[in-house]
Amino acid sequence: MTPSCTPCVNRNNECVYQQMQRRRGPGRSKMYIQALEERLSKMEAVLSQAGLPRPGAPPTRVSPSETDAASVSVFAGPPVTSGTTAGPNPSTDAQQAGFAQASTDHPMVDEAGPSIPRMSQNSSEQSDQRGSQTPAPPPRDIPEPPKQLSNKMPVFAVIASRMREVNTASYCSTFNRQVFTPRLEREEAITMLMPLYDDVIDNYPLLNFHYFVRHFEKLPEADNTFNNTSGWAYMNAVISVGTRRKSINNAFQDVCQLAWPFFKNAFSVLTELMVKGTDLLAVQAIVAMAVFMQGTTCMRTAALLSSSAARLSQSIGLHRQPCVMMSMCVQDVEARSRVFWAAYILEKEMGLNHGLDSIQDDDDIETELPSGRGDGVDVLNLRAKLAMVESSIRRRLYTAKGLRLTDDxxxxxxxxxxxxxxxxxxxxxxxxxxxxxxxxxxxxxxxxxxxxxxxxxxxxxxxxxxxxxxxxxxxxxxxxxxxxxxxxxxxxxxxxxxxxxxxxxxxxxxxxxxxxxxxxxxxxxxxxxxxxxxxxxxxxxxxxxxxxxxxxxxxxxxxxxxxxxxxxxxxxxxxxxxxxxxxxxxxxxxxxxxxxxxxxxxxxxxxxxxxxxxxxxxxxxxxxxxxxxxxxxxxxxxxxxxxxxxxxxxxxxxxxxxxxxxxxxxxxxxxxxxxxxxxxxxxxxxxxxxxxxxxxxxxxxxxx
Known part of the structure; x- marks a missing residue:
């Protein structure tokens, strides 16, 4: 049937119909508007759970961390049937216009489809310390916030205007570890390190290498020690120190090109060591990194590492006598003592040389001085005693109070x-x-x-x-x-x-x-x-x-x-x-x-x-x-x-x-x-x- 317009039918005229190109797309359907309203109601419900006061209720304060958590928790879900439809008003029109603009920039996900699952904390655990990465969830839309929320908490308006999608990397539950050398196995690391054994022991007593090398080559759990974060960091730090020590001076820069990637391997897990480190190797690895950086111009990094080692030793209680000390073998007690005093020496030395405040209070130390490794004089014991004198010099003469002493x-x-x-x-x-x-x-x-x-x-x-x-x-x-x-x-x-x-x-x-x-x-x-x-x-x-x-x-x-x-x-x-x-x-x-x-x-x-x-x-x-x-x-x-x-x-x-x-x-x-x-x-x-x-x-x- 040929289409005809109403005026032509009324006048009994032949209607000539010419199809014109539409310059405007089809309008938004009622279902689409309903979906937007449902998403808005969901967002309001979540925000009210985050602490937004109801009308007539006394005002409450919402911390920024809570509001941020609430804002990123909102994502598309299955539609919920609403019993009533809101009438048109300027506020609703403005909100709908904002959502329409957001949907123009990023197409909506089908509301009837399955909701996007959250990332599991366990799924983000990295079993391999050499650069494994956690898969990220798909992007999520950030809707415009309600007007009343934007007025009370402007942070939501900023988020909505600056970020249409949350970066997928922000949903990863861990930091990715980077590796700057080819894949290194424990046997290869031992093969590289043993020629450096004497140089490291004789020149760097703070590294206590003779106490920890057995954990990497003799014990049944040697592979586990090497693969965990602290063992990996310590081994790489010692390799970097020993490699640089072995370099001949006229080829120093060429050899350092090989040593620095191992140091960067260790440094890349510094945050993890500070947050999750619980063993002696974690402290000793940071000490080794600090010793390496003392041979450079970057004293800021060396100071950071020395203070980090002292703070971590406190965090795991190395300055205290452990309650299980009676059941510990002599070698483990000595290793515990040496690690604490190595961190102590390093921090006191940096503090006196640079005028830095100390983390460790000398009156709050229960750990005995290291007793040595057999016959002869233990240099670490002597250096620890001198470090205690260094601490007194810094405290009595070079603090703000010490600089204002009277003549007497x-x-x-x-x-x-x-x-x-x-x-x-x-x-x-x-x-x-x-x-x-x-x-x-x-x-x-x-x-x-x-x-x-x-x-x-x-x-x-x-x-x-x-x-x-x-x-x-x-x-x-x-x-x-x-x-x-x-x-x-x-x-x-x-x-x-x-x-x-x-x-x-x-x-x-x-x-x-x-x-x-x-x-x-x-x-x-x-x-x-x-x-x-x-x-x-x-x-x-x-x-x-x-x-x-x-x-x-x-x-x-x-x-x-x-x-x-x-x-x-x-x-x-x-x-x-x-x-x-x-x-x-x-x-x-x-x-x-x-x-x-x-x-x-x-x-x-x-x-x-x-x-x-x-x-x-x-x-x-x-x-x-x-x-x-x-x-x-x-x-x-x-x-x-x-x-x-x-x-x-x-x-x-x-x-x-x-x-x-x-x-x-x-x-x-x-x-x-x-x-x-x-x-x-x-x-x-x-x-x-x-x-x-x-x-x-x-x-x-x-x-x-």
Missing amino acids: DLVKAIIDLDALLEEWRSSLPAELQPSYEPRTASPDIASDILNLHLAFFRCTMMVHWAARRHNQYPTMAVLVGTSGGFEMPYIQLSFSQKRCRMAAHATIGLFRTISTPQYADLWRILCYPLCASLTLLTDVLENPGCSRARGDLAATRSFAHFLQKFEKSEGCDLKRVLTACAFLQRTAQRAVDDAQNMMHAQNLVVNDGPGVPLIPGFNLSEDAQVLQALLGAATHPMYLVQGLMGTLPNRDQRLITRLAHLLGTPLESGKPGSPLGPQPLQPETYGFGFGQGQAGSDPTANWS
Whole structure:
């Protein structure tokens, strides 16, 4: 039948029908509108369960976490028959328009179909630590919130306007682990690590490798130990430390390209270790990572790892005596003790060097000191006792309270802490005791003993440097040899100045007793001789006419020659360090020459007393004056050195920035590293950074 229009039928005319193209699609059906209303009613019901007050009820507060949980819990479900249909009103029209816009952007899921199941917590567990990923659920629509909710909680309006679909990755119940090396089996890891066994044990006592290696090669559960998170992290961290230690200096960067992926394997599970770690290996793995990072310029990461190790050891109760200790074997008790004290030593060392607060309270430790591993002296035991002295030095002299001590309290603290240091030194066997006397030619000192002596002399310098805060310290040089110089404050201040110089000379002298060190290990201990050099140069600039000034300069010059020889023979980059040393040496040498030449011209006797104010007509050069002011204002030279070598800010950061410019080694804005840090020791050189990569990308794609 030919279609006809009503006017043509009424007039008995032939109707010519021409079908025109529709410019508008079919309108929304009543079923569609009903489905939207049902979804809206569901959302209102869920939000009311989340704490939204009913009309007439007293107002209640809803926490952001609850509202966020409620918002992501709403998703499409089967339709529910409604008994009534809401009448048209502006509010409903606006809401329907919002839903229509959402459905235009993303087609609706058939409401009659099955609802989308939730992700099970158990389904997200990853049995393989080497990069397995949890499947994500399909996307879910986020409907527009009701107007009344948008007004009271604007966060829903922001979510609705910014996110039409929730990212599927947000529904994963765990973080995906990344692996940066080819798949590694336990037997392969042992094969790689055993050639490094002696180097790791002799040079890194904090790793306690001789106690834990048996868990990976002899015990029946060796595979389980290797495959769990803490065992995997510890093994990878030790491999990275040992591989870098074995590298020859002229191929350091090439070998580090192989060591860093293993470190990144361990670092990638740091969060899991902190949240779920419950065994000794978890703490020990973080300690190993911190030791590795101490050989780089990134001291912020090293400090983070050291504090994390201390906090985790507390979390699992290593600082307490376990109630089941009587049933534990001697070896397990010793391992527990060694792990705790390794984390303790690391944290106290970082705290004193960088001015960081301690996590572990010394008055709340029940764990006994490690007893050793057989005959001979246990270096870890000695280092733990020294770490307790380090903690006292930090607490009494370098906290905010310690920096405000009165003169009498300051002198008392210095005397007490010096007595603690001498008590520790005298407790060592005679052949291991640090000596202030110049060392003669002798065989190479062992690495662990070298670190022990450097730490002791650093403590001595930090204790006696604090005497400079005494109000009468500037007049000490004037009273030398007079009756006033024999009063108690001046005796102690003079002793502190002398002891500080002796410790600085002894620190530099230790580097005459070692053979060529490994590049990263040298960087790890370089802060000690640099601190000693700044200590001596501070005294030189304050007393350039003193008879000992040239001897102090000779000591700093000998260390600079050591670094020059190392760079030339080993092909390692120390240019920025040598640039700084050259400026310091040149400035101090000029001050000494000018002062002593003027003293000779005026027939003044060169002795241990005259400072700059006592030489008539003498003034330091401009650079020397600025340098003297910076060094004299420092909390301690160690803070200046750590700020120049690393990336961790400290109390003297303003002075560090000025000193870096004065030395000719300013850090360029926006670039990684530190003012004195060489490029091969920067983690960014080996891809250790944080970017906006694709989730789920294969980190081993570049491995052949």
